Amino acid sequence: MSTPTTTPSGETYDQTVNTLGTLQDQLVDMAEALIRALPNFVIALLILAVTWIAARFAVRIADVLTGKTPLRPSLKNLIDTVVKLAIWIIGLMIALIVVMPGMTPASLIAGLGIGAVAFGFAFQDIFENFLAGVLIMLREKMRIGDVIECEGIIGKVEHITLRETHVRKLSGEVTLVPNSILFKNPVEILTDDNVRRHEVIAGVSYDTDLDEAADVILNAVKGVDTVLADKGIDVFAVEFNSSSVDFKVRWWAGSKPRDMWESKDRVIRAIKRALDDAGIEIPFPYITHTFKERVPMGRDPGEAVES
Template structure:
């Protein structure tokens, strides 16, 4: 019994070794085709970048085209390699196998494929370019890199947040830098005994002196509310759309308005807060 088992095992191992030796030429040709495929994929990516990179195409869309070219070349190379190494396999049988396996793979890697398809659609659509400042789901920062699976967003405090593309595709995204100009605003209050027309004129002239303000697009001074100790104006102006443009222009406007109101003798009141202090309790009574 043991001798027969060993004989069968030796025969099978001999057959496997013989089949492997017979397949060595096919394996060598398949390996050579894989090397050629790798070289063609690398060269095809460079050629696509050279020709398409000269156009005004968006960087994210250029990345998508390069990736599609690379995947297409690799698919052809793998099909050719499989046909040489395993002659019994036809392209039809490979496609049929891929169709059956795609269902199982789709369930197993649902999130990965969802992010992949979302990445493709993000790269195709015109909005949200690399360099834009965006806000989505509480994440605010500059789009630094868009890949087929994820997007790198550098926050304003310089940390990088890696966001799955499905989040950016399924949720509202606010793009701050879609247009070079953006309207900013600040609230300023004046005392009740002040002439409101005069105060509005003083504020407007002060805002016009700020070089960070785009005066060609107009300045709005609206009296908006009777507050507890003041009449509030909403001051609106146009400046750059980047976060730093907002901070710089707001800084200039606040300084200029405060200086102008002080020079005109117009009071900027603040709420009067009363504080109640308790007398200290003697130690003896504790």
């Protein structure tokens, strides 16, 4: 160390030398600590590698065990995720304890608890979707392959993850729906059963015998091959419309959207054909115009014609 002087330049020189010496000592201490910790880092990396291998084998074992049970695919995915997550948490805790020997499992768990609270506030939406995904996988309804309707989204459920659900719309696009939306809002499962009831409105003119028209419509619907006649067919006169008396026709057919459109198409065609054959009019709206003053229907003979 240099001899201190009373000059300002000498004081600056002594302070610079002391600062450089302190920094050099700290760097040497850090390097020595890093060298001493290298074996622990290597062991921690080996623990993480073993954790990765163990997680893969555990998932395979879980797949073999659940494959022999009638569990839904979404529930099997949940079991795989929980098994993998549990093994990784244990492996990471062991690796942290190896790297930092002064840390105990109790202090690590306490730290994780405090961190979980902070993460819960920071990533509230993510954890909300995560919990909603777990509950969706646990509940019995809404399986993969079902056609659902929720918040204006209609499509087939293709995949359920812990964050979102993949819904293939009927027009072909895929919509990624956050699980919280499907959990907090009403979801209509269109294919929960193999069949469901469909309906159309059929109108006849006011001069029609309604009993005869109802019989004609009923027999026409019974003759459609996609209609499940044994489950019942309803033909109700429901409304006096502006130019017709309307019947509500209800029947049972397949529950898939394609089944619904095909069945409606055949039922409407059959009703139209049967009413035409019976001479029953299916009216269209009649419009009557009234005028406050008399409207001339032709030109006055004495009126001059403009050239």
